[in-house]
Amino acid sequence: MSIVTCKVSSIEKLNDFLYRIFLAPQQAVSYKAGQYVSVVMGEKDKRHFSIANAPSSEVIELHIGATPENSYAMQVIEKMQSDGQVEVEIANGEAYLREQSVRPMIIVAGGTGFAYAKSIIEQVVALKLTNPVHLYWGVKEQDHFYLEEQAKQWDETYQNIHFHPVVELADEQWQGAQGYVHQAVLKDFSDLSAFDVYVVGRFEMAKVVREDFVKQNGNVEHIYGDAFSFI
Known part of the structure; x- marks a missing residue:
């Protein structure tokens, strides 16, 4: 290199x-x-x-x-x-966007992992891909959504892009999903077999996500994350 x-x-x-x-x-x-x-x-x-x-x-x-x-x-x-x-x-890294895939996508990002998601979604937009894209961005506290308006704008502008914010330690005013980010995915999709899944976050998070997604029919060959090379 x-x-x-x-x-x-x-x-x-x-x-x-x-x-x-x-x-x-x-x-x-x-x-x-x-x-x-x-x-x-x-x-x-x-x-x-x-x-x-x-x-x-x-x-x-x-x-x-x-x-x-x-x-x-x-x-x-x-x-x-x-x-x-x-x-x-x-x-x-090997967890890059599979541009030729026609499968719907789930992107699971924790904290500053939004950077990874942003690169992928910008490329989806640039290539005018029509695959459904579900971005699940999880943070510990609500004010850690440092580019929330960008994520909302994708959701509002593009029919195939959907933003799902998740707060681990939510206060009473928070109206969205709460808890661990990947659990929100499991709640929303009972069968993950059709999806390309992109995961970015701490090693321990990535390990749990892969294990839990496989239990819900996720195909390990279509679950991408560079953390998997180290665990």
């Missing part, structure tokens, strides 16, 4: 813990919707983040959740801020 130098075009803090970064590769690159970059921090230190935009763009968008307690991500932010550029491997 070749390493590409990227200029840091902008770093925007979206809330107390999340940064939106745009990188400008200094040479032509290609990748598939749903793949990730590995930021090179050292010879054997590469840190992985989902690409948050479709491949048609000339920039690479990242959503990085980072706090002082999370050194894995915070050190990357600090390096970008101080150096103004980073070296990355682009086009990593």
